[in-house]
Amino acid sequence: MPTKTTDSTITRGRAPAPPKRQGKARLKPAGLGWILPAFVLSVGVIYFCIGYSGLLSTQENRGGTSGGTFIGADNYTNALTNPLFWGAIKHTVVFFVLVSIVQISMGIVFAAMLHSKVRLAVVYKVIIFLPVVIAPAIMSPVHRRVFATDGPLNWILEHIGLEALSQSWLAQTSTSLLVVIGVQIWSSIGFAFILFYASMGQIEPEIIEAARIDGASNLRVLWSLVIPSTRGTIFALLVLNVISSLKLFDYPYLLTRGGPVYTSDFLGTYIHREAVALTNLGYAAALAMLLLVLAIGASILTNLRARER
């Protein structure tokens, strides 16, 4: 007999289960067949690749037919003592902090504004969200043009009296990272906006009305009611930003190739350069394993922090 041990746990015996439960149970074996593609892909491909990367990371391997030579942890030692690795980590941290601050604050502002009675709100929503759905590969040539020395950004600066700010944005070590960050912010605000917009929709209007009756200003309502109510969204965005910052590849590769002089280099571009351009497969695999550890560690930390709150 099935024994109901708790509200949600059932142990099965020989006797038939109640009809509702029986239906679900009978679907399970057949369903297993249907999830086989995902199972094979995730276990057979993704986890195999992670394991293979781990093996590769212990080798001096330059591709070719000769295979690799076991060198233990040398690739890890080399990576951890290489200034390029720490430079990429530094850029990742700067990128995460700046993108998160601007993306979250602008997402909240846009969502709050569009929850008030704004004319043509749908148009604004589309405009804000549109960059999210455009592929970086499509937009990067446009951004390269925008930030070119003779591009539209400098043209605008020169025509509004800010000629002193006009510069070669992509060609300078001091500005290339900012360009990557700026473009990422442009492309990701819409995502934050849509999450905050949905999150704010869950707040009971009576609570806000009560606050207003108590004399709370718009800013006070935003700060003391709305933002705390969207805390879950903020932490979700932080977790996503941690992972996307560590995995970042598309914009730095397409906009600056990590340069000049590695000043907009990230772990993704670093790994790609070592693996593809330099065929330093063992070292690239070690970097990839370090990236994996960092991504898992950062996600756990962020989640723990979120739970504490």
Next chain:
Amino acid sequence: MTRTRRFLIGAAASVALIAGGLTACGDTGGSKSEDVEGKTTINWWGFAPDTTVGQSYIEAFEKANPDIHVVYKNFENTDYAPALRPALQSDEGPDIFEISAGGNVAGIQLWTDYITDLTSTAEEALGADWRDKFAPGYIDQLTVQETGELAALPLGGVGAQMFWYNKTLLDSLGLEPPEDYDEWKDQCKTINDAGFTCMAMGAGGDMTFGTELLRTVTSSVDTEYWVKALKGEASWEDPIFYEGVEILRNMIKDGIIAEDAIGVQQYPEANNVFMSGQAAYVQMGTWYTQYGGREAQIVAAKAAGVADPDPFVMMPMLTPNLGGTKPGMVAEVEWGFAVNPKSKHMDAAKKFASWFTTTTEGQEVILHYLDIGLPALAGLAPDWDTIDLVDPSIQVDAYKEMYAAAGETAETRQLHLSQETSNALVVAVQEALATNNSPEDIAKKVQAAAVPRP
């Protein structure tokens, strides 16, 4: 239907979906594409020439060899090796690929695991004294030194350490090509003030063109230093290299190089600036001769965004005195055709490689399109009467002089350039142009990263 049966159907359907997907992905293999009935189809992958020129080569080859159909796939320089390496490791790679003397695009050292020894093919085509029939050095440069295997048959030679200029633009500004640095600097002010770029250059990304300018200015200080440093016979931490870095840095400060050179890449951006008539100078080698032709230049200008191009007169310029002397050109084998040992059409692939490199007929086709103007077989030259230049009255003599200078030099271009040194120099150029790091600091990093190639 039993539970087991439903499971099996589900599993079978899933496996079929995966298999179908993978099959669809895998069906783009090189040697299966674009088959023509009754003909042997071979695939050729290369970083040069442009697709249109490559297609012209193929048309000529197929006319002479109607039983073979060739499909050409052209890659940007930086994409070539990353695409070719896994292809050669698979069983579906190209039948023919390109190998050059050195460097990180197609250098012979990158491909020694994937070659077919073409010694017997060359001997069969040209006889026992086949080595003597090629231009000096070309065969050695495409031979694996450790094993003596001939990795590729040379198509022709390349000359570099030179510039090209838009004579039409210079004439309109009343200017002549400069003799030395100061003259060039003054001239660039006139060109920049007129709203043009003096010298189009792209040193961004992984491309190595910026390093050629660093070499050129360093060779203006000492003509023999660079190759010694590449071979490991001289240190990069040397006052000659420091001076080269300083000259390069001054070129951007003095308006000779465009301010945003680090922010753009040579291909396509800097190339487009020159081909669209917006720049007076560009540093390129003999491969640029093809754009001296009317049709090729129109195609290139359209690709650069010019709606209705009016071809300009494109002239070669040997390096002015930039640091104390005028360095000559450097030259070596441009690239050669290698045959994939896994090719399923070995005979056709060897025939293709051999026809262009060992027959007068094939070499004349190559020379006609001017992507390669220095023949592999000694004693040949482009037939200028059949080439439609913009202004042959002045271009032909200038081009002949350029090829003569390239043919006379003993200094090689990339033969001694290892992948590691190449990458270190790319970063050195970026540091020189985009940072205030001292030449000594820059040289120190190059010295640490470089791997000599004697």
